[in-house]
Amino acid sequence: MKRYFRVYRAYAKMSLEALFAYRANFINSSISSVAWGVFSFVSIFLLTSKTSTIYGWKREEIIILTCGYQIMIGVFHTLFSKNFGYMAEVIEYAQLDGFLLKPIDSQFVMSMRWVNYTSIFRIFIGLIFLLYILQNFSIGLDPFITGIFFLLLLVGLLLLYSVWFTVATVLIWFPRLSNIIELMFNVSGMTRYPGELYKHASEYLFLFLLPITLVVATPVKFLFRRTSIFDISELFLVAIIFFIFSRKFWKFALRFYTSASS
Amino acid sequence: MAASQNNLDTLSKEGAAQGVVTQNNRKSYFGTLPMRYVRIFLLHFQDAFQNRSRSFVWFLLSLLNPLLVLLFWRGAFESSTSPLGDWSYNAIASYYLLLVIAGSFLQVHIEEDIARRDIQSGFLSHYLTKPFSYILRKFFQELPWRIIQGFFGVLVLILFSFFLKNGLFLTHDLIGIIASIVIVVLAFFISFLFKMIVGISALWITEFYGLQELIGVIDIVFAGFVMPLALFPSFVRTLSYILPFAYMIYFPILSFLGKLSSVELLQTIGIQFVWLTVFGITYRIMWRRGIKKFTGLGQ
Amino acid sequence: MGSLTSLIHRKYQTVPAVNDISFDIKEGELVGFIGPNGAGKTTTLKCLSGLLYPTSGFVSVLGFTPFERKHAFLKQIALVMGQKNQLWWDLPAQETFLLNKEIYEIPDEQYKKTLDELVELLDVESLLKVQVRKLSLGERMKMELIAALIHSPRVLFLDEPTIGLDVVMQKKMRDFIASYNQLHKSTILLTSHYMEDVRQLAQRVIIIDHGKILYDGKLDNLVKKFAKYKVLSVVLDTYVAPDKFKEIGELTDYNFPKAIIRVSRGASNVAAAQLLEKFPVDDLNIEEPDIEDIIRDVFTNESKL
Numbered sequence: 001m002k003r004y005f006r007v008y009r010a011y012a013k014m015s016l017e018a019l020f021a022y023r024a025n026f027i028n029s030s031i032s033s034v035a036w037g038v039f040s041f042v043s044i045f046l047l048t049s050k051t052s053t054i055y056g057w058k059r060e061e062i063i064i065l066t067c068g069y070q071i072m073i074g075v076f077h078t079l080f081s082k083n084f085g086y087m088a089e090v091i092e093y094a095q096l097d098g099f100l101l102k103p104i105d106s107q108f109v110m111s112m113r114w115v116n117y118t119s120i121f122r123i124f125i126g127l128i129f130l131l132y133i134l135q136n137f138s139i140g141l142d143p144f145i146t147g148i149f150f151l152l153l154l155v156g157l158l159l160l161y162s163v164w165f166t167v168a169t170v171l172i173w174f175p176r177l178s179n180i181i182e183l184m185f186n187v188s189g190m191t192r193y194p195g196e197l198y199k200h201a202s203e204y205l206f207l208f209l210l211p212i213t214l215v216v217a218t219p220v221k222f223l224f225r226r227t228s229i230f231d232i233s234e235l236f237l238v239a240i241i242f243f244i245f246s247r248k249f250w251k252f253a254l255r256f257y258t259s260a261s262s
Numbered sequence: 263m264a265a266s267q268n269n270l271d272t273l274s275k276e277g278a279a280q281g282v283v284t285q286n287n288r289k290s291y292f293g294t295l296p297m298r299y300v301r302i303f304l305l306h307f308q309d310a311f312q313n314r315s316r317s318f319v320w321f322l323l324s325l326l327n328p329l330l331v332l333l334f335w336r337g338a339f340e341s342s343t344s345p346l347g348d349w350s351y352n353a354i355a356s357y358y359l360l361l362v363i364a365g366s367f368l369q370v371h372i373e374e375d376i377a378r379r380d381i382q383s384g385f386l387s388h389y390l391t392k393p394f395s396y397i398l399r400k401f402f403q404e405l406p407w408r409i410i411q412g413f414f415g416v417l418v419l420i421l422f423s424f425f426l427k428n429g430l431f432l433t434h435d436l437i438g439i440i441a442s443i444v445i446v447v448l449a450f451f452i453s454f455l456f457k458m459i460v461g462i463s464a465l466w467i468t469e470f471y472g473l474q475e476l477i478g479v480i481d482i483v484f485a486g487f488v489m490p491l492a493l494f495p496s497f498v499r500t501l502s503y504i505l506p507f508a509y510m511i512y513f514p515i516l517s518f519l520g521k522l523s524s525v526e527l528l529q530t531i532g533i534q535f536v537w538l539t540v541f542g543i544t545y546r547i548m549w550r551r552g553i554k555k556f557t558g559l560g561q
Numbered sequence: 562m563g564s565l566t567s568l569i570h571r572k573y574q575t576v577p578a579v580n581d582i583s584f585d586i587k588e589g590e591l592v593g594f595i596g597p598n599g600a601g602k603t604t605t606l607k608c609l610s611g612l613l614y615p616t617s618g619f620v621s622v623l624g625f626t627p628f629e630r631k632h633a634f635l636k637q638i639a640l641v642m643g644q645k646n647q648l649w650w651d652l653p654a655q656e657t658f659l660l661n662k663e664i665y666e667i668p669d670e671q672y673k674k675t676l677d678e679l680v681e682l683l684d685v686e687s688l689l690k691v692q693v694r695k696l697s698l699g700e701r702m703k704m705e706l707i708a709a710l711i712h713s714p715r716v717l718f719l720d721e722p723t724i725g726l727d728v729v730m731q732k733k734m735r736d737f738i739a740s741y742n743q744l745h746k747s748t749i750l751l752t753s754h755y756m757e758d759v760r761q762l763a764q765r766v767i768i769i770d771h772g773k774i775l776y777d778g779k780l781d782n783l784v785k786k787f788a789k790y791k792v793l794s795v796v797l798d799t800y801v802a803p804d805k806f807k808e809i810g811e812l813t814d815y816n817f818p819k820a821i822i823r824v825s826r827g828a829s830n831v832a833a834a835q836l837l838e839k840f841p842v843d844d845l846n847i848e849e850p851d852i853e854d855i856i857r858d859v860f861t862n863e864s865k866l
Contacts, residue, residue: 024468031472039479043488047334049495051345054337179319186326197333200340298663305660312651387612388647391640393632394664557614557628 007104008112015115029118033077037125040066040192055196060137061224062194067133068220069192070126072153072160076188077119080161083111084168088178091171096257107250111165145223152219152232155239160188160215162242165250172253191215214238303402310406317407321414324365327487328358346493353519356431357490359419360515365487367412368446368511370453372404376461377470386556397458397545404454433520441527442517448534453510455541462545465552480505486512506537579604580772583618588715589746591739593763595753595856601772602752606718609750610640622716636665639714643721646701647708648693654704655689658711665712672711679707683737699730706737717741719751723758735761756856768859775859788855791829792848793822798841809835818843823850 019026044066048059057065087110090096099106134141164184171177195213199206206213218235221227310317335354338345346354380386389396423430433439460477464470482488485507491499502508513530516522522530579601586592594602607613608620611627611634620627625634648657662672680686683703693701702722709717719738723731739762742749753759759766759780766783768776776783793810797818806812809832810824824832829847836842 025471027469028472028475031469032475035472035476035479039482042483046483046488046494046498047331050493051338051342053341054334055340174315176313177315177319179316179323183319183323183326186323190326190330193330193334194337197330197337200336201333298666302660302663305656305663308656309649309652383645385645385647387607387640387642388645390612390630391610391635391638392661392664393635554614557612558616 004105004108007108011113012115016117019117026118029116030121033074033118033121034125037070037074037122040070041125041129044192055194055200057194057196060133060139061220063133064130064223065194065216065220066192067126067130068149068153068223069189069216070129071123072157072191072216072219073188074119074121074123074126075153075157076160077122078116080111080164081119081185082114082116084164084181084184086110086114087168088171088181091168092175092178094175096172100254100258106254107165107247110168111161141223145225149219149223152222152235153216155235156191156215156219159211159235159239159242160191162239162246163211164188165246166242169246169250169253172257187212191217211238211242299398299402303405306402307406307409310410314410317410318414320371320407321366321411324369324411324415325362325418328361328365331489332358349490349493350431352426353431353521354490355426356519357515359422359430360518361487361511362418363412363415364511364515366415367408368449368453368514369481370404370408370450370457372400372454373457373461373474375403376400376458377464377474381462381464381556382470390553390557397549400458400461401454408450431519433518435520437524438517438520438522438527441522441531442514445517445527445530445534446514448531448538449510449514452506452534452537452541455538455545456506456510459541459545459548462548462552465548465555481507484508485510486515490516506541509534509537579608579615582769582772582774584767584774584777586748586750588748589742590765591742591749591751591763592765592767593751593753593759594767594769595756595759596769597754600769602754602769603720604772605769606640606720606750606752610638610718611635612640636712637715638718639709639712639716640718641705641709641720641722643724646693646705648701648704650694651692653690654693654696654708657693657704657708661708661711667712671713675711675713676707679710682740683707699726699733702726702730702734710741713745714747716748717750719749721753722751723753723755731755731757732761738762756851768856783859784849784855788850789826790823790850791826792850793824793829793833793836794846794848795820795822795836795840795842796844798843801840805840 041063044063048054048062052059054062090099090110099109102109133139167180167184171180190209190212195206195217198209198213214235218227218231221231332355335346335358336351339351344350349357380389386396389399419430433442460474463473467473484491484502484505486502491502491508491512494502502512509530513522513534517527517530582601582605594605596602604613608615609622609627611630614628623634623637625631627634648654649660658672658676661667667675680689683706685700685703685707688696688700688704693704696704722738723734726734735758738749738751741747751758751762763780765778766776766780767774768783792813797820800817801820803812803815806815806820806822810822810828812820813823814821822832822836833845833847836845
C-alpha cells in the first residue's frame with residue numbers, strides 16, 4: 001500500500017515537471033480547460049433561459065447541477081482522463097506487454113500514470129460559479145451538508161471512473177475503436193442533466209444509463225435535501241458494484257489478451 | 263490550382279522523352295481530367311470505408327448531444343405550453359434531428375490531420391513533392407468521411423421521423439428545396455475552407471491543440487448546436503449572425519426546415535458567398551506565407 | 562524552480578544546418594552522402610527536392626529550380642524518407658500505387674509495365690493485396706519504394722533508406738538500389754550514417770560533417786588518399802607473446818589465434834614477408850583499413866583538409 005503511494009507521488013512529480021517543460025502543452029491544456037469550463041456554463045444558461053422548471057428541477061438547481069458537474073469532471077480530468085486516452089493508444093498499438101511485465105498492478109498504472117494539472121482550472125470555475133449561484137439565490141449551506149456533498153461527489157467520481165475503465169477495457173477486443181474514448185467525454189457530459197430526463201424517454205434507457213443519472217445528480221439533490229437514504233445508498237452500492245466489476249472485467253480481458261497475443 | 267501548374271513547356275529537353283508521360287494522351291485532356299479526380303476520390307473513399315466502424319463512433323458523437331438536448335426540451339414542453347415561442351415541439355425536434363446530419367456531414371475535421379500529421383510530424387513533405395494540389399488532396403481525403411457519417415445521419419433521421427407524431431417539419435416547396443441544397447453545398451465549402459485555415463495555422467502556432475479546442479467550443483455555441491440561434495438572448499443572437507459558424511450549420515438547417523423566407527434565403531446565400539471569398543483569400547495568403555516559412559524562404 | 566522559469570523565458574540558438582556546400586551530379590550517378598547525425602545530409606536533400614529554400618546560393622535539378630516545385634519538376638523526382646510512410650495504413654499497398662498513378666498521370670500501359678517490373682525485382686507479388694499494417698517493416702519499405710518509383714522518376718532522393726531494417730533487409734535494399742540505378746540510369750542520391758550503405762552502393766561518396774563537405778569523390782580514392790596504413794590479419798599456429806609483434810607493426814587486436822596488426826602502407830609487403838618468416842603463421846591477409854576507421858580519421862582531422 002505504501003509502495004503505491006510512493007509510486008503515485010513519483011507520477012505526480014513527473015507530470016508536474018512535464019507540465020513546466022513543455023510550454024506549448026501547458027498553454028494548450030489551460031486554454032482547453034478554461035474554454036470547456038466556460039462553455040458548460042454558457043450552454044446551461046442558454047438552455048435554461050427559456051424555462052423556469054424542467055422535470056421538477058428549478059432553474060437554479062439545474063445550474064447548480066452543472067456546477068457540481070464541473071467540480072467533479074475537473075477532478076476526473078485531473079486524475080484520470082489523460083490516462084484513458086493513453087490507454088487507448090497503448091492497446092491500439094499493442095504496447096500493453098511492457099505494462100504487464102512490471103511488478104505493479106496494471107489497472108493502477110493505466111489509470112493513474114498521468115496527472116493533468118491544468119484541469120484544476122475547471123474545478124475552480126465550478127466552485128466559483130457554485131458560490132455565485134448560492135449567493136444569488138440565497139441558498140444557505142452548513143458545513144456538514146457541504147462536507148457530505150463533496151463526499152458524495154467523490155463516490156460519484158468512483159462510479160464514473162469505473163464506467164470509463166470498463167468501456168476502455170472493451171478496447172482490448174476492438175483496438176481500432178480508440179475514438180470511443182472521445183465518445184466517453186460526451187457521455188460524461190450527460191451527467192449534468194437531471195436523471196428524470198431519461199426516465200421520461202424510456203424506462204429501459206433510464207435503467208441502461210443508471211450510473212450516469214447518479215454520478216452528479218444524487219450529490220446535488222442531497223444539497224437540496226431532496227434525497228432519501230435510499231438514493232444515497234443507491235449511489236454507494238452502484239459505485240462499489242461497478243468498481244469491483246471494472247476490476248474483474250479488466251483481469252478477464254488481460255487473460256484473453258495474454259492468451260491471444262500474436 | 264492543379265491544372266494550371268502543368269507547365270509542359272518548361273520541361274527540360276531531356277525530360278520530354280520519358281519523364282512526363284501524358285503528352286500523347288493530351289488529345290483526350292478534357293475527358294481524362296475529371297475522371298482522374300473521380301478515381302482519386304474513389305481511392306480515398308475506399309480508405310475511409312475501410313474505417314467505417316471508427317466513422318460510426320464519430321457519428322455517435324454527433325448523435326448524442328442533439329438527442330440529449332432534445333430530451334431536455336421535452337421536459338420544458340411538459341411544464342409549459344409554448345416555452346419556445348413559435349417553435350413547436352415538432353419544429354424543435356426536427357431541428358435537432360437535422361442537427362445530427364449537419365453535425366456529421368457539415369462539420370469538417372481535417373484540421374487535426376493537417377496540424378498533427380502533416381505539419382508537426384512532417385508528412386507535409388510528401389505532399390509538397392507531389393505534382394498535386396495540397397488543398398485538393400485534403401478535400402478528397404475529408405469528403406468520404408463526411409459522406410459516410412452523413413449517411414448514418416440520414417438513416418437516423420428516417421428512423422426517428424416515424425416517431426414524430428406530426429411527421430417531420432420540413433420545407434415542401436421546390437424553390438425552398440433547391441435553395442436549401444445550394445446553401446448546404448456552400449456551407450460545406452465554407453466549413454472545409456475554415457478548417458483548412460485552422461489546420462495550417464499550426465505552421466505558426468505550437469499551441470495548436472488549445473486553439474483547436476477554443477474554436478471547437480465557440481463553434482458549438484455559435485453554430486447552433488446548443489439551441490437554435492433565434493432563441494438566443496438578443497445580444498448573443500446578433501453576434502452569432504455576424505460570425506461565420508451559423509452559415510456552416512444553422513442556416514442550412516433553417517432553410518431545410520422552411521423557416522427562411524425567399525428574401526432570407528437569398529440573403530443567406532449572399533452572405534455565404536462573402537464568407538467563401540474571405541476564407542478563400544485568407545487561405546491562399548496563409549498557404550503562401552506558411553509554405554515559405556516551412557521551406558525556410560526569406561529567413 | 563528552474564523548471565518554472567523555463568516556462569516563461571526560452572533561450573534559442575541559431576545553428577546553420579549547411580554551410581557552403583557545392584557539388585555537381587551527372588545524370589545516372591549514384592551518390593552517397595555520408596556523415597554523422599546532424600551533419601546536414603537531410604538538409605541538403607531537402608534543398609534538392611524543393612522542400613527547403615537555401616539562404617544563399619544556387620540549386621538546379623533537371624534544369625529546374627527545386628523550391629519552385631513546378632509540377633513538371635515534381636513528376637520527375639521522388640523522395641523516400643526513412644520511416645515516414647506515404648502508404649495508406651488500412652488498405653493494400655496496391656491502392657497507394659493506384660493513387661500515385663493518378664497523381665502522376667501515368668498511362669495504364671506504362672503503369673502496368675513498371676509495376677510488374679518493380680514487383681518482380683522486389684519479390685512482393687503475394688503481398689500486393691495485403692493491408693499495409695499487416696506487413697513487416699521490411700515489406701513495408703519495399704512497398705514504399707514501389708510507390709516512390711512507380712512514376713519512373715529520373716532523380717531519386719533516399720533519406721536514410723536502410724534505417725531500422727535488419728541486416729538481411731538492408732542488403733536486399735542495397736542490391737535493389739544498385740540494380741535500379743543500373744537498369745534505368747536514374748540519378749540516385751542517398752543519405753546514410755551506415756558505412757555499409759556506402760561501401761556497397763556508392764560509386765561516388767560525399768562526406769559531410771557540421772554542414773561542410775569533407776570529401777567528394779570515388780570511394781577507392783578516399784581509401785587510397787586517407788588511409789596511411791594497411792591491416793594485416795593473421796591466424797597463428799602457436800601462441801606468441803603480444804610484445805613480439807612490435808618489430809612488425811602496431812598490434813591493434815589480439816585474440817589468439819587471431820591477431821590484427823597495423824602497418825604503414827608502403828611497408829605492408831615487407832611486413833607480411835617478415836611475419837611469414839619469423840612467426841608460426843597459419844593464415845595471413847593484407848587488407849585495406851575499415852572505411853569507418855578512415856572516415857573517423859577524416860572527421861577528426863577535418864581541420865587539416
